[in-house]
Amino acid sequence: MADLQPQPVFSKPDPFAALRYKEFRAFLGMRFFFTLAYQMQAVVIGYHIYDLTHDALKLGLVGLCEAIPAIGIALYGGYIADKSEKRGLLLKIFFGVWLSSVLMLIITSKYLNLKEDVIVLVMYALVFCIGLARGFFGPATFSLMARIVPKELYPNSSTWNSSCWQMATIIGPLIGGLVNWLWGITAAYSVIVFFLSISLFCISSFKKYPATFIATQNIFNSLKEGVRFVFKTKMMVWAMSLDLFSVFFGGAVALLPIFAKDVFNLGSFGLGMMRGAASTGAVITMLAMTKFSPMGKPWRNLLIAVTGFGLSIICYGLSKNFYLTLFFLFLEGSFDSVSVVIRQTIMQLLTPDEMRGRVSAVSSMFIGSSNEIGEFESGITAKYMRLVPAVVFGGSMTIAIAGVTWFKTRSLMKLNLEDINEQTIKN
DSSP states (O other): GGGGGGOOOOSSTTTTTTTGHHHHHHHHHHHHHHHHHHHHHHHHHHHHHHHHHHHHHHHHHHHHHHHHHHHHHHHHHHHHHSSHHHHHHHHHHHHHHHHHHHHHHHHHTTTTOOOOOHHHHHHHHHHHHHHHHHHHHHHHHHHHHHSSOOGGGGGHHHHHHHHHHHHHHHHHHHHHHHHHHHHOOOHHHHHHHHHHHHHHHHHHHHHHOOOOOOOOSSSHHHHHHHHHHHHHHHHHHHHHHHHHHHHHHTOOGGHHHHHHISSSSOOHHHHHHHHHHHHHHHHHHHHHTTTSOOOOOOHHHHHHHHHHHHHHHHHHHHHOSSHHHHHHHHHHHHHHHHHHHHHHHHHHSSSSSGHHHHHHHHHIIIIHHHHHHHHHHHHHHHHHHHHHHHHHHHHHHHHHHHHHHHHGGGTTTTOOOOHHHHHHOOO
């Protein structure tokens, strides 16, 4: 009977295969509206903090306030995700984010008339709470997506998942910047809370998925097992490390409020356009990848994409023209989307079902918070190196990291997706 079991087939996939699963469509709805709200919030918070403080370092602290709890709780979040029913866990996570956003709406309301220093401190605290929720969010969603589509559709589902996320990152900054510009911060937070409410509704349509992992040892040994698995899998640990350091040094997106306000004098709507440009490039590229997969030689293509990402950052930092800046941000998003799809597919293929939460937790410590830590790094370098040198430095370091990774992983360059899957079956 074992010979009759279907084997994964990766050649010539149906571009819409994953979308034919109802629960996966609900998953995309949840992800889309959550990301829409999250991206709106990033624009509103970033512009508001810089408008109140005019300090690049305090702007960078927003990312640090989110990264510290997300990293600190990540391993425990992965352990909980593996041993918990997924639907109930996601409802708790999303309600925490929803509540934090409601409090942001109240705190920034003109009717409270709080002092600026108090508003900044409270915003940092609420961003910290969202970071805590994020420590559970990544492992929970990673575990769930593996349950709602079959293994042979992981590349296709990763592409659609990333495309949905990127589409929201286009629309979210534009809506956030426009609403904040036209009607103020209270209206912007009201829309954010509304979108988060839709995400909560989408979660209610999921089935209840029981845990695939039954804890037979204490939490520390269970966590150690997940960490040990990651670090013995060469392709996985190098993919995580590549993303960590490239995004750490390439996290110049945190400086976009300074470009929008001080360089181009365009206000919050200009900031939304700049953040949306990168996401537009990502969405267009991801839609193309549903037809033209980058998984023929995934490791080679990953290193090419990261190098292009670094070059785009350098060009964006040197540009003095707003529309040329939008073009380079567009390219940045295009290259980043290729690397995201490749990494997600590799992660899904290499991870056993019973370890998905813990492996995703390790990944989130490398990848999920690298953006926020990179924002803090960009804030520091912009304060002490000045704006343009900080961006150019970040892009240059990203290219250097890709070069070091190529030198250390040349044996992986020739592997195709079938080779990776064969290694997974053997393990």
